[in-house]
Amino acid sequence: MSRFQKPYTHWWLSLCSIGLVVCIIYAAVVAAQTKGAPKELKLGFVDFFSGSAAIFGVSGKNAAELLVEKWNKEGGIKGVPVKMVEVDENGGPDKQVTEYRRLVLDEKVDAIVGYTSSANCLAIAPLAEELQTLTVVHICGTRRLTEENKLKYVFRTSNHQVADSVMAARYVLAVKPELKTVAGANEDYAWGRDSWDDFKAALLQLKPDVHIVGEVWTKIQAGEYSAEISKLLSLKPEVVHSTFWGGGLVTFVKQAAARELFKNSLVILPVLEQSFQDLKNETPEGVIALPRATAGYFLYPDPQSHPLQKEFVEAYKARFGRYPDYPAYRTYQAFAGLKAAYEKAMDQAGRWPKTEEVMKAFEDLTWQTPIGPVTMRADHQAVHAGIVGLSKMSPQFGFAIMAQLKEMAVDQIMPPVGIKSTDWLKTLK
């Protein structure tokens, strides 16, 4: 009895010790949180909220708002709440340059995330370097951004457009090993031209006897493709490659399906995943579809076995009534990458990091997203796996999903650091 009674005589001492330890830990956490930390982390978010590309921008905006709200509920980034300033990307590169200056000089943002258009991301990159502002490019596809610029303040958090083209070429040859004739239908600007050139280069490198039987070029989001479809029908190619996107893509699919193009040719649409939910049951079966070279979509990896994917898909669907598409995932990649860079820099510095420290932490950083890990390379170009498959109508969802899905590894789809895509494409095997 006395053996058990003895500690109770000093119970107040134990209580004081525990209290002291709690106070020390609390003080340490508070000190770590507040040491040099700003009142808030102000992030600019630039994407299309008007015009035909708003279809993409609104997905990105939804994902960004969802993530920022979640972080702020959880206490922000290392205790610092995040505030987002949204800017419409519509209006052309000149307007974006002005808006960029406004965000940095007037709004005094700490970093800027965004830019879907290749023209816009190329226009603001030099300005980001000049104004020394950390800029995370989330969707813009042109390879020129990271291959023709030496970037210090600009990071791109997803594969560039060469990966889309190489994946399409590899997959079509896996589906049709005896392929002989191909035609292209693309929009007549940087995105369409570069994508088609890279697809041709990859395909001809992998199978030199393929014959390009014709090309059609339309204006961006032309909305009327009757004559182009007639041309594609008259050429009778085995495969048609088209990088149409958004409303233009939906119109093209609709007009081409009504005229049986999909019955006559195998069609590759690298941006089709984004339109699955808009096309509802009108996506033809067996089209080669990609969410561009993104590592997954709302069903891959399986949300049931991947908690982060489950949480994102369910939260997004519950709030916006749609499943997240690839612009939503790429926006997630950008914001999650920036957060991971801040956290890594803070852990390294032991206080709130300077922009240069965040940039240093961003290089060679690998961070998790709902669809797998993303790695930032030294050239500020992130890389990750990509998925491709064939469209298949799903009665469960009421729109098409991806069947015969194939995941391709980074080294299969993206050129290594320091090697230009055009040179790398000549070495494809």
Next chain:
Amino acid sequence: MALLTIVILDGFVFAAVLFLSVGLTLIFGVLRILNISHGGIYALGAYLGTYLALKVLDLGLSPYLTYVMLLVGAVIIGVITGPLLERLFLRRVYGQAEAIQLLLTFSILLILDDLIKLIWGTAPLMVSTPSTLLGHVSFAGITYTWYHFLLIGISIVFGGALVWLVRGTRFGKIVVSVINDREISIAVGINVNRIYTLAFTLGALCAALGGAAVAPTIAVAPGFAVEVGVQSFAVIAIGGMGSLEGAALGALLVGLVRALAIHTFPELELVVIYVLMLIVLMVKPEGLFGEVELRRI
């Protein structure tokens, strides 16, 4: 021969799409206003028509009712937006500098674009039933939908009805007199303001009908009318501002030249329309059917 057949068919289909936005030339002819907001009304007609057609399908009613719904949607948009825009905004800028008119109608276009997004969001709206219901047919080995031919038919009837309205009816004669001399028209007792409202409403109705007729072949998405709007301006510049025959001929020329380019030199698809416009304007600055305007001193 096969190529020629395809080029002619494709040319007519595109010409029909362009001609359906001909209300533009009517408004210019009467009000002397270059109405940039025409594209917004065209888009609204397409949106409401598609929305109502989708509702009919959701309710499990006859798919043929979708044609009626497209028409109903267009009429609702035409009769609401026409008087509203004319009385509230355009009436204030008649006779003012063209820059002010352009800025005003461009502002209306932007407002209508945002209104569409507020109502229907940014995801494309689409109904294919009216287009696929009629089936398809092959010419020279190329598949066309019957709806394409229906579009050509609609545009011919549309153009004919407008010509009849302007030339063959009392209303048309009054409109022509207002165009030619506003003061004299007022002096002889014509209610010019009412004619302006009616003419603008007719133009708006044309725009909405054009949008609704084309809607089943496209994805109705934000900004979709911009491209057609730009090409419509090229068409009326070629045909002559304010001339219905000119608009018809302009649309046909643009359609045929574009189809020929796509089938022979696809790289030139975008430039041929504007080269054609340039040539016509160099040879006949007022357009093929345009009249030289006398300046009053």
